[in-house]
Amino acid sequence: MDNLKPKRKRTRARRDVALMVTCLADLMRPSVGFAAVRLLERAGCRVSVPDRQTCCGQPAYNSGDVNAAVPVAQAVIELFEPYDYVVIPSGSCAGMLCQHYPALFEGEWRERALALAAKTWELTRFLTEVAPLPSPKRRPLDAAVTYHDGCAGLREMEVKQQPRQLLLQQCGVEVKELAQTEVCCGFGGTFCTKMPAISSKMADDKLDNAVASGARLLLGGDLGCLLQLAGRARRRGLELEVRHVAEVLAGTPTGPGIGDPRR
Amino acid sequence: MKITSDHFLEHADAALADPDKAQRRDLLGLFMPLARDAAAARYGDFEALRVHLKQVRRHTMEHLEHYLTRFEEEALRNGNQVHFAATPEQLNSTVLSICQDHGARRVAKGKSMVTEETALNDHLQQAGLDVIETDLGEYIIQQAGETPSHIVGPALHKSLAEIRQLFLDRHDLGERPLEQVADIVAEARGILREQFLQAEVGIIGANALVAENGSTMLVTNEGNGDLCANLPPVLIVCTTLERILPRVEDAMALQRLLVRSATGQPQTSYTSFYSGPQRDDDVDGPLETHIILLDNKRTDILASDYSEILDCIRCGACLNHCPIYVGVGGHAYGWVYPGPMGSVLTPLLTSLEQSNDLPNACTSCGRCAEICPANIPLPDLLRDLRQEESQRQLNSPRWRRGLRVHAWFLRHPALYQRLSGWLMPVLAWLGKRRGSLRTLPFAAGWTGTRDFPAPEGGTFMRQYRKRGKVRRRRG
Structure with a gap:
């Protein structure tokens, strides 16, 4: 019996984490989901990926169709509430769960939404503040890196230093900061297709600043922004590799950057 | 307008x-955000000031009738005439009838977004009055026949070269270089000084109305508001209900926030309180003063879910x-x-x-x-x-339908995952050589200006399930 004790203690100490993959990582870039799983496991978490997850419902919510967003939010709350933590590789989806779900409801569902919000974390914040990653045993990343702050991560989830700190600690790279780093890249969910000319102007400003920073690799924590920036960079023929920060933190990526041809 | x-x-x-x-x-x-941030940082606890003013604004809006009544009483006591205008038309006709009562021909105006809202200039000009804008930016766009592009800097869209050419065309002053900003400002000042002296009526706006003493506050950098208010014999203040604040100190708190947020200055060149007409022992000032309080749907907004927009201080x-x-x-x-x-x-x-x-x-x-x-x-x-x-x-009905269909799929995860598990590899195959797609059916909104990055292949959920790791249900 005695020798079971420490073992049990260790299993109890392991954090029980549900990964919300996000619709964009699920559909467009599964390697972000796998990277998130690897990082969370490396940080000592027991990772679950609840089946039946799709999307947080932001497209309908931000377009004003609250009636469509409410049942989607209820499904997410039901699916994720059994876990100790919910971790999301996106500031925008995390912001939806933490800041906007509670505002959708009153009464019992509001309580449930608030309880979910209290245990929901954006990935890089979770890996610095809740379950810190151990020091790595790997070669430093040999690339000039810049970082795009997604607006929801920055303003709704207080994500700013955490990805930079992780990049330094895990990959040994110091981020070359973008000029006007706190200005939106023009993605804005459905905005980017409703007002493509304005959206692309904003992407161009961001990309020009990225090129001016001298970086070759543009990282970020939100696939929405990154698809927007990569899509515009490809159209302009810019030599800029665009990736989610989790891909780089999890190990030197082998596949192509977002929108790049296979190597 | x-x-x-x-x-x-x-x-x-x-x-x-x-x-x-x-x-x-x-x-x-x-540059404007840098200026604003620097000014806010130099102030110290700017955040506390924001919170304080918000409380004052909310309190005042909740007791709007009380403070408006108090303001009216105090303003009347100071010798002002106070008018309420429910609609833009009422404000315009009140101004016109005051002008006509005094046989006025020339009106000098300070910057006022409220009178842009009511299109006052058109109304007065149609009745045969000369209206001259005296804020430099407003003067420039009035001469150019344009409208403001910014609520603080109305002519920010115009270049120095455009303004120079405009002045050469509009001012009959002969050959002159007019190359420096200072030359242009000096020319405008010379012309506007004449207008202040000739105008029979001055019109200004207000940044705040003070209930406790019936005065109106105005901040400017050019001093044109003070000249409009003091040189013509009749002054009309055109403003809206929600400018009201209980006390002078509340107006000063607003002023501290307004100026730093608007221009990044610690202080505008002029901050003036206008109390009423010239008194017996005053050496100057208008002989008659009017304050017009426009509603134009403000009370409807106050009763709606959008009431916080009434807290806006127009910075x-x-x-x-x-x-x-x-x-x-x-x-x-x-x-x-x-x-x-x-x-x-x-x-x-x-x-x-x-x-x-x-x-x-x-x-x-x-x-x-x-x-x-x-x-x-x-x-x-x-x-x-x-x-x-x-x-x-x-x-657009297309949008609404699209969002409905999308939300329906989200609520049917098995179908959603099967369909996306099939579709994504197809898109990946289509884009495999280039890594991205230049066009995509039903996605012109995206691909008109951007490539569509090709998905990597099978969806995460499908790949993960294949590895037998997906949590079906938690026990």
């Missing part, structure tokens, strides 16, 4: 196609911080108030039917709410307006 907000997208395209103006706007978007900081305003400029918005505050106010003061693009001109980036001195949750109010559009079916 005629509303053309329903052409927002066309205006925006035209604005983006003009590189000179776009570059000047980019500079505005770069223009949300414009300077909005990448969409900076991208397309104020004229694209098609009415008096542009940027985030304008995208909320325009639908409320005109109609959502006439301006349904404006609440969509927002990425919900939250930068405006972060710096708004009145702590107005602008992105939330814009989302509420989009909700109203959706409920009243003012957005």
Whole structure:
């Protein structure tokens, strides 16, 4: 019996984490989901990926169709509430769960939404503040890196230093900061297709600043922004590799950057 | 002012196609936030001041009738005449009848967005009056026959060269170089001084109305407001109900927030309180003073879910911080108030039917709410307006259907995952050589200006399930 004790203690100490993959990582870039799983496991978490997850419902919510967003939010709350933590590789989806779900409801569902919000974390914040990653045993990343702050991560989830700190600690790279780093890249969910000319102007400003920073690799924590920036960079023929920060933190990526041809 | 907000997208395209103006706007978007941040940091606890003013504003709006009654009593006691105008037409006709009572021919105006809202100049000019704008920016756009592009700097869209040419064309002053900014300012000053002296009526706006003593507060950098208020024999203050504040110290708190947020200055050149007409022992000042309080739907807004927009102090900081305003400029918005505050106010003061693009001109980036001195949750109010559009079916039927179908799939995860598990590998195959797609059916909104990055292949959920790791149900 005695020798079971420490073992049990260790299993109890392991954090029980549900990964919300996000619709964009699920559909467009599964390697972000796998990277998130690897990082969370490396940080000592027991990772679950609840089946039946799709999307947080932001497209309908931000377009004003609250009636469509409410049942989607209820499904997410039901699916994720059994876990100790919910971790999301996106500031925008995390912001939806933490800041906007509670505002959708009153009464019992509001309580449930608030309880979910209290245990929901954006990935890089979770890996610095809740379950810190151990020091790595790997070669430093040999690339000039810049970082795009997604607006929801920055303003709704207080994500700013955490990805930079992780990049330094895990990959040994110091981020070359973008000029006007706190200005939106023009993605804005459905905005980017409703007002493509304005959206692309904003992407161009961001990309020009990225090129001016001298970086070759543009990282970020939100696939929405990154698809927007990569899509515009490809159209302009810019030599800029665009990736989610989790891909780089999890190990030197082998596949192509977002929108790049296979190597 | 005629509303053309329903052409927002066309205006925006035209604005983006003009590189000179776009570059000047980019500079505005770069430097004004730096100036505002530096001024806020130098103040000390700017955040506490924002919270304080917000409380004062909310309290005042909740007791609007009480404070308006008090203001009226005090203003009357000071010798002012106080008028209430429910509609823009009532404000315009009240101003015109005051002018006509005095046989006035010439009116000198200080900067006033309220009179832009009511199109007062057109009304007075149609009745045969000469109206001259005396704020330099307003004077420039009046001479050019244009409308303000920014609520604080109305002529920010014009270059020095354009203004120089405008003055050479409009002022019959012979050959002159007019090359330096100082020359242009001096020329305008010379012309405007004459106008102040000749005008029989002066019109100004107000940044605050003080209930406890019946005075109105105005901040300017040019001093033109004080000349409009003091030189002509008749003064008319055109303002709106929600400028009201209980005490002088509240007006001063507003002034501290306003000036730093608007221009990054610690103090404007002039901050004036106007109490009423010249008294017996005064050496100068107007002989007769009127205050017109316009409602124009403010009381409706106060009773609605959008009441916080009434806390707006018209500093223009949300414009300077909005990448969409900076991208397309104020004229694209098609009415008096542009940027985030304008995208909320325009639908409320005109109609959502006439301006349904404006609440969509927002990425919900939250930068405006972060710096708004009145702590107005602008992105939330814009989302509420989009909700109203959706409920009243003012957005495109294609969009509504698309979102409905998408939300339906989200609620049927098995089908969603099967379908996406099939579709994504197809898209990946289509884009495998280039890594991205140049065109995609039903996605012209994206691929018109951007490539569509090809998905990696099978979806995460399918791949993960194949590895037998997906949690079916938690026991």
